[in-house]
Amino acid sequence: MPLKKPKPVVEYRNYYLPSSFPVLLLTGSxxxxxxxxxxxxHFHNCLEIGICHSHDGTLEFYNGLSIPFSAGDITCIPRNIPHTTYSSPSVKSRWSYLFFDQRQLFRDILPPDFSFNMIHDDIHKYLIPNGASSRIPLLAQASIEELSAEKPDHQLIKSYLFALYMEIIRFQDKYAVNYNVENTPPWQNPPISGISSLSITPALDFIEDNYMNKFPVDKLSELCHMSPTHFRRSFQAVMHTSPLNYLNTIRIMNACNLLRNTNHTILNISVMTGFSTLSNFNRHFNEMMKVSPKEYRKQTLQGRKPGEVPSIIEYSGWMEPD
Incomplete structure (x- = not known):
């Protein structure tokens, strides 16, 4: 009997994106x-825009689905979509990555009922081939250059990223409307049903958007169309923690953001991040961060460099290439 192929390990990589400007650039030689x-x-807690500067390779998703990439291509992978990237044999492709939370970044621009799920329904929309759009590469490069400047203009970067995001949506909508099997270019493969997102993705999305609210854990199992028992087992298998612990982790990470970047009182922050009481907030914060919220804020204000303040190691982001 042939050995059963093991399921891939899935890593959650979370990035601290400041609430004042939720954008991160990873670039360089x-x-x-x-x-x-x-x-x-691996998958992220935010939108990932990748720009391939050289060589080619493969972008692989959950369930073994994959897309080839080459120099000049741009990828746009929504949060909570498991994937990995590797180059062709004997080469190393060079990339720049933009990570941002479009829900926070554009909340004062887009209407409250705007659907941010428009780029989730087909993995082939996650790659924009070189030459398929004239505007998207220019906007992506302009964003990188301004973010790399000695004194970046955040308002200008926000304008670039908003235009980039809307151009990506326009490109994907055009692909969906104009899809034609006979006239499809080689880089446009037919959409595949049952895309490679995790079965718990609806729960992860809901938690990201509603961590500040009170809701029963069974609400998450309903969103994933599972029984509560099956959902808890599936969640534990993927995230290596329980749904409640993960929810509290997301709440604490957002509390850290508010402690670092706002003047809100600790009591207000506890309420803003969904904790029922201040004592409950303090207890969970101490358990995860190994310091009190007051001490965490004090250490931040003392000017410690990134990485020197306490961090949630098991939910750290990807800050170096694999």
């Missing part, structure tokens, strides 16, 4: 992707 395929898939 060290951002090269190995030709060795990683056995681990």
């Amino acid at each position: 060290n951002w090269t992707i190995s030709d060795i395929r990683s056995e681990n898939l």
Whole structure:
């Protein structure tokens, strides 16, 4: 009997995106992707825009679905979509990555009922081939250059990223409307049903958007169309923690953001992040961060460099190439 192929390990990589300007750029000569395929898939808590500067390779998703990429291509992968990237044999493709939370960044621009799920329904929309759009590469490069400036203009960057995001949506909508099997270019494969998102993705999305509210855990199982028992087992298998612990982790991470970047009182922050009482907030914060909220804020104000303040290691982001 042939051995059953093991399921890939899925890593959650969370980035601290300041609430005042939820954007992160990873770029430079060290951002090269190995030709060795990683056995681990990963997903993020925010939108990932990747710009391939050189060489080619493969972008692989959950359930083994994959898309080839080459120099000049741009990827746009929504939050909570497991994937990995590896270069073709004997080369190392070079990339720049933009991570941002479009819900927070554009909340004063887009209407409250705007659907941010427009780019979730087909993995082939996650790659924009070189030459398929004239505006998207220019806007992506302009965002990178301004973010890399000695004194970046945040308002200008926000304008670039908003235009980039809307151009990506326009490109994907055009693909959906104009899809034609006979006239489809080689880089446009037919949409695949049952895309490679995790079965618990609806729960992760709901938690990200509603962590500040009170809701029963069974609400999450309903969103994933599972029984409560099956949902808890599936969640534990993927996230290596329980749904409630994960919810509290998201709440604490957002509390850290508010402690670092606002003047809100600790009591107000506890309410804003969904904790029922201040004592409950303090207890969970101490358990995760190993310091009190007051001490965490004090250490931040003392000017510690990134990485020197306490962090939630098991939910850290990807700050170096694999």
